[in-house]
Amino acid sequence: MSVPVEMWSALRDRNIRFREIHTKDGSPVRHVRYCIDEGKKVDPSETGRAYELDDGRLIPITDEELEGLEPEKTQTIEIDSFTPRSQVDPLRFDHPYYLVPGDKTVGTVRAYRLLVEAMAEGDLLALGEFVMRGREYLAAIRVRGDVLSLSTMHFPAEVRSSEDVPGPAEVPGKEEVENAVSVIGERSVDWDPASYRNQHRERLMAVIKKKDKGKKIKPPAPAPEEKPTGAPDLMAALKKTLAESRGKRRKPRDLSGLSKGELYELASERGLKGRSSMTKQQLLKALRRG
Template sequence: MPRPLWTGSLSFGLVNVPVELRSAVRDRQLHFTQLNERTSSPIEVHRYCTKEDVEVEWDDVAHGYELDDGREVVLTDDELAAAAPRRTRTIDVEQFADLDQLDPAYLDHPYVLVPASGSEGTVRAYMLLHGVMRDREKVAIGRFVLRSKLYLAAIRPDGPLLSLSTMRFHDELRPASGAGAPSGRAHRPKPRALREAVRLIESMSGEFDPAHWSDRHRARLRRAIERKAKGETIAAPRRDQRSERASPDLMEALEASIRGLAKT
């Protein structure tokens, strides 16, 4: 069971539900240390002043912010602390919204909220909130402070527990119009292409099973580590020429994809 990352109360109106915040994910990535290739010795990172060419102690490190006109504003730790949010022990719910209004693009890191104690009153209040939000298909939007940073959060029922996801703010998402979205009549697909695309998508449709999808890169990396530990030489793979070929005709590609699926 993961240890609590934060303990406090989920607060809405005059109601306070004691909760613990725990991570909903586990780190399965393979982590490497940086070594000198010739000696296999660990590499250390030091902070050096580019002007004086001396190592700088951590207590002497300040924080610079470059303005639009090129000037640098330097802030000390105390000056940064003056702008830090006031640490509280509450997740302040400010709004309940319909669950289908929550765009997944706003969701960032997932956590779970569990009752902070086994007392009957705490569990009853937790389950009451969980049941009402589940039955009414609601999501709670609020704010809380975690590790000196203020987060916007979405709380929603997830199985028997409440999940909490930190959220991106509206101005952090790039609008589709500014990301190169195609426009104009010239890009509209022809009816036949639409029909073939629907056929292909329908033939590839099925129930989503998260357990079906595994991290293939991590598996290949682990196999490479195991082979290297046995003294084998790991050769770089050949370049895949298929991705460099010119794109085929759209209709030809759709029809060929459907024929390929029909044979499987």
């Protein structure tokens, strides 16, 4: 089955970018290409690229050589297989996109909806490959609400195994685990993404706006350095955190203002069975029931 789709980035670029300046007068700084051996400036037309070996030698690589390695250009996403969502580690996911119908014809929309419903019913994830900007990517396609999303994936060799990371040697006792589960359970809530903000970005933008108005910024006092007090007591730390958070616990999320697609996405995250055939009101009732 062939389904025409368009790719839309699922992320908004909210990064704050800085220009490099000359601190003496505030003017922008421009970098100049400079040849180390000849000790002079180099025109961009005279520059190329090279791979540096471990011993410091440089192996020049031309544009033509790179072009010869590029995969065959294609406008399709080849789906190789379908697999349960739970079997693919999210650690392998990279950049997310949305896939929307490529046109509004009845055949395209019907085929798209059929794929969405079938994958949602089986809680499946599609694995495939595609080419973008001259590079081949692995891709995972999932259902999110009423649409398909695609995440580029890291190749297996790019993901470090958890076995390569040193873990704790000591195994806690059964009673300790039960106590920890109890304390953690008291603080468990439904995840509400709207309750989290990029506070660093907000503080930085506030500083920029103040300086733009000619206001001076007073640097904050350095935070006191915490000195280690021996082996950490996890239970004590958990109980302290819980005690501090009491009274500040977030209220249950109001789901009434969500669209059917958003309710379906939340139902997918919670693994509610039969969600693909539910109406908006049925989804709302099932989610509130938990």
